[in-house]
Amino acid sequence: MYSLFRLFVRHGGLLTLLLTQLASFYLMTSQNSPQQEIARLSWSWYANRMLEWRNRWLDYLSLRDENIRLKMENARLHTQLANLRAADLLWRDTLLRPSGPDSAAGKKLLRPEYVLLSARAIGNTFSGRYNWLILNRGAKDGVRPNSGVISRSGVVGVVRSVSEHFALAMSVLHPQTKISAVVKGYPYYGSLYWDENDPRYLALSDIPYHLPVRRGDTVQVSNYSLLFPEGHPIGIVDTAHRLQGSSFLHIRVLPTQSPANVREVYIVINRYADELERLSESIQEER
């Protein structure tokens, strides 16, 4: 009580001023119509601004959740896209029964081939000869060895081994990574690999030399790839020239997904991987 009194003695003038101003403003806004109107408008303006700030702040706080939701949705949409590219309809009795992809019969015949799983690269090397990525998804999430890894803009690598929660993938900058690829618009496929020279470029071989491949042409995943969805972009042609004494072109490809800058990725799980492996094992001895 005493300290309150001392406070009043020291700042009494200011306190009295504040109190009298409050009283005056109350009188003004309750008795005078112009001030009343202005106060009402200002109040609603400030209230709206506060509400807006609050909403913006809440939006900001929920960005993380929103991000996860978007990633899941993206994975789902990419899965649909990948499966549509590889749509494998067995057309049967199209004259008698409507069996487009939307009909019940069509859905039974449509075999979705890929499941895409969103993941994040939590480790990445790109300066050595054997380059690896560590992904934050593992066996518990359904990742299997020999699954492709792509990003929104290109290919990233291939999963080699899987632990419970993590997966180890070899980067495209790894001598064992080979991807079946085509130059868009030509029906010949070749093998995309890294020639261990310049980490900025990949190499595409086995494309016949008579194809007029030009700088800027798109390189994408071929329809023979078991790891990556057909048509997914890989890169653009940087240079293409015929090798001496060979009937193939040597194409230098600038990847659309820089191997040095990988963050958000999708792991492509081929639902028929085991089946395909068994199938090829059955003819192993004849090779």
Next chain:
Amino acid sequence: MRGNWFFPNLWRFLSLLAVQGLVLSDISYNTDGYVSILLYPLFILLLPIQMSVPLVVLAGFFAGITVDAFTGTFGLHASAGAFSGYARALLLERFAPQGGYTGKEPIASPVYFGWQWFLSVAAIFFALHLLWYFSVAYFTPVYFFSKILPQMLLSWISTLPVVVVWVRLFYPRN
């Protein structure tokens, strides 16, 4: 503070109020409120120097509310009066003579401090009062340059001569 301070201030309050309410408010009406001669703050300025700040603020508030009763602008002059009461304390502190105020100068009048001192204090005091008054009258900073500032300057120019005339006439001593 000597004992005989109350009645001089009361007479001053009543006379200033009468002039303000009966004569000067008409001028304000005739100019559509564009030029307002506000003489009553002189009452606040001429309150005893030794009076405590909260009391001066309250006195300014009640003087303002009385003027409000004349003009039908509830709270406007009350707010400006209370503000001027506080501003007076800061001003007097800033313009204190060397060694501070003594009991020999009961009020801030040219009788004790000379005309130059009084005019500088009064000029700033009335400028602050008018600025506050027009700010709360428009109640929004939107009109600051287009209305508040010009009206405050015009009113200031018209008020100060009236203040000088009044002080010269009555030459208040306490």
